[in-house]
Amino acid sequence: MGRVSHAGTIPPSCLHAVFRAAEERERTTGRPVVKLHVGEPYFPPPREVALAVEHAVHDGRTAYTSAEGMHALREALAVKLETENGHRTSPERVFVTPGSCQGLAALFQSLASPGDELLMPELHWPIHLQQVLLAGFRPVFYALGPGYRPRLESLREAVTPRTRAVLVNSPANPTGAVLDAETMTGILELAREHDLQIISDEAYEHFVYEGEHLSFASLESGLPEEERRVSSTFTFSKSLAMTGYRLGYVVTPNAAAAHALRVVQEASIIGPSTPIQYAGLTALKAEDSARANARMVRANRDRALPALREAGLLAELPQGGWYAVIDVGSTGVDADTFAASLLETHEVGVAPAAGFALRPVFSDDGRVLASDPAPEARTLVRLAFCGDPVELDTGVSRLLAHVRDLRSRGGSP
Ligand SMILES: Cc1ncc(COP(=O)(O)O)c(C=O)c1O
Known part of the structure; x- marks a missing residue:
């Protein structure tokens, strides 16, 4: 063999x-x-979402879209991100993906270079580890504190000269831990200090039971694009039970990150499913x-x-x-x-x-x-x-x- x-x-x-x-x-x-x-x-899933797919297929709205996805959907997502997540961005930075799973895999690929290390929680979703390894990152695990919440000190201790990125997942799978604003701010400062990218998986954004969900990228909404470093992933799977629709999205922080992700998306999917994107347009109205x-x-x-x-x-x-x-x-x-x-x-x-x-x-x-x-x-x-x-x-x-x-x-x- x-x-x-x-x-x-x-x-x-x-x-x-x-x-x-x-x-x-x-x-x-x-x-x-x-x-x-x-x-x-x-x-x-909401009934109208199923109808949106049915109508798109029936009406023949089934041709390829661009690697980033339909402009109308990305525009609607940019509005949702600003109003719900406090994340000021533009449709040009948003990528529609077949589930956030594929978006995450593409994002890791778009950020990794040989020998780079990525910090991730010691207890994590197993798919995150697979994606990190497939992209060629070396995972380095940061310890979690009470309630399995990330501790800033353990992230700081895990940084080496080869660290390139940090993965955060709030609310987290499997632990249900939610990151507080103070820890997020500390992680952002750490990332600036060491020139790290942050990948924020917000699949469970609507499922926060104490306080409100805080989107990591909202912390840098006031910065010029070139200084932003948070890439975020979201999904329709959890909030609206659209698990089998396979519809998610990635928000890149700036033009360079969007360029790299576009290459990966083009090479791996050509573009996301068109009828499912129509489902997304309808689903965005089902808050x-x-x-x-x-x-x-x-x-x-x-x-x-x-x-x-x-x-x-x-x-x-x-x-x-x-x-x-x-x-x-x-x-x-x-x-x-x-x-x-x-x-x-x-x-x-x-x-x-x-x-x-x-x-x-x-x-x-x-x-x-x-x-x-x-x-x-x-x-x-x-x-x-x-x-x-x-x-x-x-x-x-x-x-x-x-x-x-x-x-x-x-x-x-
Ligand atoms: C933490 C986390 N991120 C991302 C996903 C991916 O979800 P989907 O690909 O359905 O958007 C899941 C699914 O279980 C998850 O638990």
């Missing part, structure tokens, strides 16, 4: 294994698994649905998660997002054993967080030799609280029963 390619050395997302295990369980028992491992919302959806997820959090805190599994309720990270160390088993036995005995799926804390080991020539989980994540488990309320309550009460059972048996599943 020939040499393994760079991509071939990068670990698959841990979520695949969890999905497969849950599906296998459903197949063998014929009973549904309570799916707390997936972030699929129980509220549907009320986004707010109602956020209220529903918040109600789920407030109803279902306090019991996990009372059971000593969760230090504080997540401040935002769709997920909570619980620590099952008190049951005497690790997260993998906990998740497998919970699925087996109670038919509830959760995601062990080891896969959210992989630490790649590199060869001298930058190849990934291995990716082992950080020991601190050994007993952490992620669960989603954006799903059907009845299913969520059932899942949490079964999980608590499993915890009680394990504790009473001294950790033998």
Whole structure:
């Protein structure tokens, strides 16, 4: 066999294994698994959005658009960014992307040069790590403080002469942590001091439960473009449950960043799907649905998660997002054993967080030799609280029963 390619050395997302295990369980028992491992919302996309796609296809509005996307949509997005996010920008800096996932991958590619390091949180969305590695960045992990919130000192400690970029994700997947204004300002100052780019993933912008969402780029709206350094990514997937539509957008800080991203977009997608962009134009008018959806997820959090805190599994309720990270160390088993036995005995799926804390080991020539989980994540488990309320309550009460059972048996599943 020939040499393994760079991509071939990068670990698959841990979520695949969890999905497969849950599906296998459903197949063998014929009973549904309570799916707390997936972030699929129980509220549907607005109906008018589906109609917009249907009409676009029916009317033949299906030709290629430019790599950046339709001007009308980018114009509407620039207005949304200014009014909702306090981010003054122009349609020329906005790129429509097939999901923010592809936008992020393109952004990392557009920013990386060989040998560059990128700072990212020690607990992170596994896809972020894949994207960072695929782009050729070396990830360096910054430690998180109470509530899994980034600590400015740990970012400062992680900077080296090779650091080129910082990834922030607020509200965060998997932790639900929300960055405060003071930490953001500190990160921006650090970035100016060391000439770093900031990548701000704001997929969960509408799901902030304490205070208001703060868009990172709003902090530099007063600066001339050349001095801006924040690239931001957003999505229609979460706020409006448009997960399968694959529609997101990236906002670049200046002409140079837009130029680099345009090259990557042209080379990788030619342009985003045209009918789906019409869906986006309609979806931008559905702000009320986004707010109602956020209220529903918040109600789920407030109803279902306090019991996990009372059971000593969760230090504080997540401040935002769709997920909570619980620590099952008190049951005497690790997260993998906990998740497998919970699925087996109670038919509830959760995601062990080891896969959210992989630490790649590199060869001298930058190849990934291995990716082992950080020991601190050994007993952490992620669960989603954006799903059907009845299913969520059932899942949490079964999980608590499993915890009680394990504790009473001294950790033998
Ligand atoms: C933190 C974060 N960013 C980005 C995404 C990508 O979402 P999409 O590609 O659907 O826009 C997700 C999806 O789970 C996510 O959790």
